[in-house]
Amino acid sequence: MTKRALITGVVGQDGSYLAELLLSKGYVVRGITRRASYPHTQRIDHLFKQYDDRDAEARFRVTYADLTDSSSLQNVLHEFQPTEVYNLAAQSHVGISFETGESTLDINAIGPFRLLDAIRSSGAKDVRFYQASSSEMFGASPPPQNELTPFLPQSPYGVSKVAAFYLTRLHRIAYGMFASNGILFNHESPRRGLNFVTRKITYSIAQIIAGELDRIELGNLDAKRDWGFSGDYVEGIWRILQHTEPDDFVLATGEMYTVRDFLGQTFGLLGLDWEDFVTITDRYRRPAEVPALLGDASKARRVLGWEPKVHFGGLCEMMLAGDLAARGFTLEQARTKAATLTPKRGGA
Ligand SMILES: NC(=O)c1ccc[n+]([C@@H]2O[C@H](COP(=O)([O-])OP(=O)(O)OC[C@H]3O[C@@H](n4cnc5c(N)ncnc54)[C@H](OP(=O)(O)O)[C@@H]3O)[C@@H](O)[C@H]2O)c1
Numbered sequence: 001m002t003k004r005a006l007i008t009g010v011v012g013q014d015g016s017y018l019a020e021l022l023l024s025k026g027y028v029v030r031g032i033t034r035r036a037s038y039p040h041t042q043r044i045d046h047l048f049k050q051y052d053d054r055d056a057e058a059r060f061r062v063t064y065a066d067l068t069d070s071s072s073l074q075n076v077l078h079e080f081q082p083t084e085v086y087n088l089a090a091q092s093h094v095g096i097s098f099e100t101g102e103s104t105l106d107i108n109a110i111g112p113f114r115l116l117d118a119i120r121s122s123g124a125k126d127v128r129f130y131q132a133s134s135s136e137m138f139g140a141s142p143p144p145q146n147e148l149t150p151f152l153p154q155s156p157y158g159v160s161k162v163a164a165f166y167l168t169r170l171h172r173i174a175y176g177m178f179a180s181n182g183i184l185f186n187h188e189s190p191r192r193g194l195n196f197v198t199r200k201i202t203y204s205i206a207q208i209i210a211g212e213l214d215r216i217e218l219g220n221l222d223a224k225r226d227w228g229f230s231g232d233y234v235e236g237i238w239r240i241l242q243h244t245e246p247d248d249f250v251l252a253t254g255e256m257y258t259v260r261d262f263l264g265q266t267f268g269l270l271g272l273d274w275e276d277f278v279t280i281t282d283r284y285r286r287p288a289e290v291p292a293l294l295g296d297a298s299k300a301r302r303v304l305g306w307e308p309k310v311h312f313g314g315l316c317e318m319m320l321a322g323d324l325a326a327r328g329f330t331l332e333q334a335r336t337k338a339a340t341l342t343p344k345r346g347g348a
Contacts, residue, residue, distance in 0.1 A: 252295020
């Protein structure tokens, strides 16, 4: 039987990589997106071209629906009849969740409940459900963190993800649903949103090389994170739903670096000293910080056979090369250009 996957958040970073992976495996894929005032399907436009979405048999289509709108979720479930549901949609920015706490909780915590409840009420017994849980749930719990580490969230985002984690487990325990959590540590890519620190850095370096920017403003450089590649993590997400039974898994690289390390690595690729280009500002400080996240993914390795392939150095290079290419530079050309730059000192 052909597998049918519904992906919420398909226009996001992970949604786009997951759609590619599932289509390559022969799935029929339906994504959902919200209406936006300006088109924002750049990450999946190539899939529309590849899998013509005007054809009734098209393997890839996108429908308007919203995690805050139960009827839209019920409609897409009824019409599409998925065999697997990947709930990746979220207000996914930790810092912004301090400013939009109520809607973050509505989308990230009540949203998964609406979706789980709609699947349960539909009577479809064999649907497999994946919830995009997050290492931010561990918050202030000291590293390394694994499936047994207590949650101590430090943001409305973290709290919302803890609620969704337990709601997912509850549907597994109370109703026997195949409902699993992937507790994913930070994962990035050239498709990462521009206001996440890693992408902000590589995008800004490309702007500096192109002569469009002098300095980057950043907040806490001491935050320690376990950064992997989104393309590797969607493979793990898929494996979580193919497992014989529903369960919860940490996905992480098991390596930890600071934002300062990320700066050193990316600027270093062009022979530049990051301190010449970075201004520290309190504007990006958060009311509560998560000091250190370091994942122990030994359960996923043992049970699912999942291993990340891309590590810190490769990830930095991939992201920087992507942003430079968008401005017409190879790494080599950017190095040559970097050697001619005169940094405007001060402000750091
Ligand atoms: N990337 C990471 O490091 C990381 C780590 C752990 C967990 N996670 C979680 O993994 C998931 C995917 O992450 P990502 O990095 O791909 O995030 P992302 O790029 O921000 O994508 C999230 C998507 O969610 C959609 N969305 C937001 N509100 C919605 C709503 N009310 N209804 C329907 N869709 C909505 C957005 O699409 P529209 O613009 O169409 O609304 C957006 O494209 C998220 O749940 C995130 O919290 C991410």
